Amino acid sequence: MKYLPQLSKEELQFICSLIPHQNAISYFSRYPKEFAKVRRGFRPNKLTKRHVEYILLNFHNHNFISNLIEQHIHDWVSITQEQINMCIQEGNSKEVAIIKALSQSNFSNNTQLYFKLVNENYSEEYIGFLSAFINIYKETSVIKEVKENIEKELRLLESDLRTLKVNLDSSRGKQRDSVEEQLKKSSAEINEIKKKIVAVEDYADTIDDNQKRIEFLLNENAMLQKKIEIMSGELSEIKDACILTEKNESIRIEIDQEQIIENISELPIPKSPSDIDEFKEYLSYNLENIGLTKNTEYFRLLIEHLSEVLFQGFPIIISHKVGLNLIKCTANTLIGNQNAKMLVYYQNITSTHINHFFSTADRIVGLANFLGNFNETELIPIFEKHRDKIIFLTVAYNRTLNYVSKEFLEYCRYLNLDRISALSLTVNLTEDPSSLEEQSKVFELNYEWNRYQRILKQILMELDFRQSLVERYCSYVKNEDDLCRLLAFEILPYCTDVLQINPYNISNQLNKYAGHAGRCPIKNLLLGWFAQ
Structure with missing residues (x-):
């Protein structure tokens, strides 16, 4: 059992003051190499008691020091417990045994700390009661x-x-x-x-x-x-x-709970095209139709990224102009027409209205201007109930996300394609519609760590992303292609357009991987988009 993590700073200081000076000196002298890692240039036998206490207190996280402190605490606790057991065997009550044993132990002046270390919970009044008797x-x-x-x-x-x-x-x-x-x-x-x-x-x-x-x-x-x-x-x-008199009420509650569990278990599973390569081909035709060029550096990455993001069951946060074009292309590729439904925020709208809208809408739906105006925590359970739909959350300005809790991003995918100018134009889509067969499919995350996940994690930590969001992003990365797509279409544009920071000025790992001397295959694209 580890004791140190349980101690407050004051309790640690109390423990360190009790460790005999000679014990610490002998320990330091027995392991000079380890001691040198903690206090290089000091001789153990020249240390004063005050200096020893300083070392124990300020370097207690070092394994060499923590082992010494842990061993002393373990010995003191064991001896005290043995004394208590011995007093009980002699016929004393447990309270008398505790008083006698603690009065002769290192915990005589800090009874509360002893009970904390042995994981015995008593009220403050009771501990004060025992402490007074111990002093007597x-x-x-x-x-x-x-x-x-x-x-x-x-x-x-x-x-x-x-x-x-x-x-x-x-x-x-x-x-x-x-x-x-x-x-x-x-x-x-x-x-x-x-x-x-x-x-x-x-x-x-x-x-x-x-x-x-x-x-x-x-x-x-x-x-x-x-x-x-x-x-x-x-x-x-x-x-x-009382249980007998409330039996009918309990039965009703159990029925309600069973119904809730049944509803949760019936939450829909996200859908994905049965032939994903076919979807990629038809989507590329639609994007080319509105002005995107196939031989650009980003085109293949974009098709790959959309074929993954659209079918995970997460709502997609995207700017309004780009979102309208992407919704039309996706619908025209998948469901045979480009007329997806869009619900625009209005005052006094409720979660009931939103839920009804989703229930009556087709495969692809959109919510416009809800982020920043509507309580996003009410949206999350609605999204869960409609995971079989492709949901777009459009925002007029990317900076609007500064007014939304960062935790909300854990329930969505942020997609930023604003640097692809053709997607921001108002154009007519004339590509022939297609209707693709779909099947339920659970998106599989990657939890086996690879070198590209490590690179991404270091970049995100240096950019001060939430730990839970860091882990989520890393789980999307199976290869270098995944890393490049996340940097180009989600992470770096979020930094520049939402957080208003230049990621290249902050992350050393980003410069090392995707800077001028980096080995990232799309480093020139990323530098052109995000290093300005």
Whole structure:
């Protein structure tokens, strides 16, 4: 069990102050190479106690230091638990055993920390109750030790006094006067010690009274615990009676829950063309028809990216002008006509209206100007219920996404094709429509790490993307082609158009991979689009 992760800064400081100075010095000396990694140029045997505590506290995350701290905590906890068990075997109650064991342990001044380390939860009042008794028990032990030392000293002085009397009887002259003076001095010391013994005995009587009070309170506590058990039993009987009277209501709730579970299990599965190559071919005809050029560097990447993004069951966030053209091309390729339905945001629209719109619409639908105007958290469950549709969320301005929670991107795909000028023009699509057969298909993510995922992860971390979004993007990457498409159509345009930052000025990994000296196959395209 690891103890360090549980400790606050104050608790760690308390632990470090208890570790014996010599133990730490010996440990550092036994492993000089490891110690040098922590404090190069220092000699362990020259370290002061204060310096040792500084090292333990400030380098506790280093394995070499954490092992020392963990071992001491483990030993202290084990010894304390053994003492508690021993006291219980001797006939003491658990509370008395805890008081006796903790009063002699390293946790005597921090009872709450001990219970935290052994994962025993008690109320603050109860821990304060035990702490007060532990302090009293410690005082009792100290008083008893003082009394024993004084009585021992008294016995020695009385022995000396008897010796002096013998010497006095056998002495004469000056020698006798000297012995008499020493005898008076010893008698005075004995009287003083006797006064101390009386005072200590009076204080000890007070401590004994407190101990009796502790025993009484502990017995009272045990009686209260028994009463609580009896009342808990009575309460359980009352609950059983309530359960009988509420049986019909419970049955109704169970039926409702079963219906909810049944509805969730029936959520639709995303669809995808049975022949994806056929879809790519017809989509390319449609895009060429509105002005895209097939021999451009991005054209193949765009077709590949759309054939993946459109069929994952995620809503697609896209700028309005580009979105209208892409919706027409997709519909004309897939469902035999280019007239997909679009719902435009209006004031007082509700999630019920949106859900009804999706339920009555065809395969491809769009929502215009909802992001930034409508509560996006209400949209998420609606999207889940209609994952068999291709949903476009169009925005007038990319910067609108600054007003939407970054977590919302985990439920969508952000697609930015604004740098392809032909998609931003208002044109008529004259390509012959096609209708393709589709089948349900769950999109498979890639969780086996490869070098391109590592490159992407480093870029995203340097661009300060959310960790959960980083993991999501990395799961899309199976090869270098996937990485290039994500950079070109999602990640880098999001940085420049939404976050208003130049990614090349921020990410060293991006410059290394897709900069002028990088090995990215589309580095010239990316530099031209995003390094301005």
